[in-house]
Amino acid sequence: MVSEFMLQQTPAARVTPVWLAWIERWPTPAALASEPVGEAVRAWGRLGYPRRAQRLHAAASAIVQRFAGQVPADEADLRSLPGVGEYTAAAIASFAHARRALVLDTNVRRVLARLDGGEAFPPASISKTERTRAEAWLPDDPHAAALWAVASMELGAQVCIATGRPVCGRCPVADDCAWRAAGYPEWDGPERKAQTYAGTDRQCRGALLAVLRDADAPVPRAKVLAAWRTDAEQASRALASLLDDGLVRLDCAGDLTL
DNA sequence: CAGACGTGGTA
DNA sequence: TTACCAAGTCT
Numbered sequence: 598m599v600s601e602f603m604l605q606q607t608p609a610a611r612v613t614p615v616w617l618a619w620i621e622r623w624p625t626p627a628a629l630a631s632e633p634v635g636e637a638v639r640a641w642g643r644l645g646y647p648r649r650a651q652r653l654h655a656a657a658s659a660i661v662q663r664f665a666g667q668v669p670a671d672e673a674d675l676r677s678l679p680g681v682g683e684y685t686a687a688a689i690a691s692f693a694h695a696r697r698a699l700v701l702d703t704n705v706r707r708v709l710a711r712l713d714g715g716e717a718f719p720p721a722s723i724s725k726t727e728r729t730r731a732e733a734w735l736p737d738d739p740h741a742a743a744l745w746a747v748a749s750m751e752l753g754a755q756v757c758i759a760t761g762r763p764v765c766g767r768c769p770v771a772d773d774c775a776w777r778a779a780g781y782p783e784w785d786g787p788e789r790k791a792q793t794y795a796g797t798d799r800q801c802r803g804a805l806l807a808v809l810r811d812a813d814a815p816v817p818r819a820k821v822l823a824a825w826r827t828d829a830e831q832a833s834r835a836l837a838s839l840l841d842d843g844l845v846r847l848d849c850a851g852d853l854t855l
Numbered sequence: 856c857a858g859a860c861g862t863g864g865t866a
Numbered sequence: 867t868t869a870c871c872a873a874g875t876c877t
Contacts, residue, residue: 604873611863611872645861652875682875702873722856750873760870761866791869794861803861842860 598668598693599623601685602653607644609754615642626657627666635855638844639810647806647844652680670694683723688746697742701731704753705746709734711757715775717784718759801825801835806855809845815852 599619603612619640623629629637634654641650656678660668668689669675675686687698706719706727713730720727734749736742756764765771776782794800804824809816818836825832836853839845845853 601873606860606872606874607862608864608872643862645863646874648860649875680875684874688873700873703871704873754873759872789870792871797859797861799860800862806861 598656598685598689599653601688601692602649602656602680603644605649605685606646611644615640615644623657625666626660626668629654629657630661634843635846638806638855642810643807645803648842649680651842651844655679656681668693670696672696672698691743691746695740695743697735697737697739698746699728699731699735700746700750701727702750702753703759704750704757705731706753707759708749708753708757711763711776712770712774715779715782716786717776717782718786718789720786721789796827798831798835798838801828801831802839805832805836805839806844809853809855815848815850815854817852821853 600612600616603616603619622640623632634651637650637654638647641647644650659678660666663677664674669678670690670693672686672690675681675689676683681689684700684702687700688702690696690698691700701723703719706723709727709730710716710719713734734745736745752768752770756768758764765774765777768774771777805821808821808824822829822832822836825835836845840847845855848854
């Protein structure tokens, strides 16, 4: 569950060291839930999207309170936890509990779009067609389904990759691939819009939060805002949103902490 | 359903 | 150097 949270939109290579330290420090949901959420945000380091740390901490608390400290195996129960969406619930049910679940991440979606759909990429948002298609591939036996889930995801991550040319020479189903058979037609769907970052509120929030993550004591407001000199108004607004999100808190002296 | 939400690696 | 994007979730 911890790894799945960390892997949401974050490459595995960057997750590994943080995950190792996290699991050693907090081996159980109860261990994590017993510490302040700010410690989770700090331990999250530079993985990005720090609200995931906040949600993981909240999920741990919910597991202690509602599931006797045990990570649930049922998808609906998993979905009731903060930060656990369609993908993560299926992944935990499948990988951790060997349940039959539709694990449809960006890798599997791409594999099926090519293998079955004959297109270079899946649509921007997950469609009914994709779920139906994926369901048809999923074996009935739970253990076989769980194996299919890891295998299809890994195939997408290592072989049927998003960037550059796929490594079809190492693909076990290359001969069955509709996209390959069609001669690798270019993606003709809507432009995949580049995500901007420089100068955004996201970058600003990250800069402010980094100050608090690296500090071992509460920091005066002015000192936090000084981490974003380019636009004082933006910094002020970003800090307000961080406070609003609960990622940053005000101590009794008026200083800021995680 | 589009847009917000971090960060860093690769081509 | 810019552009893309990486095991998504929430609003």
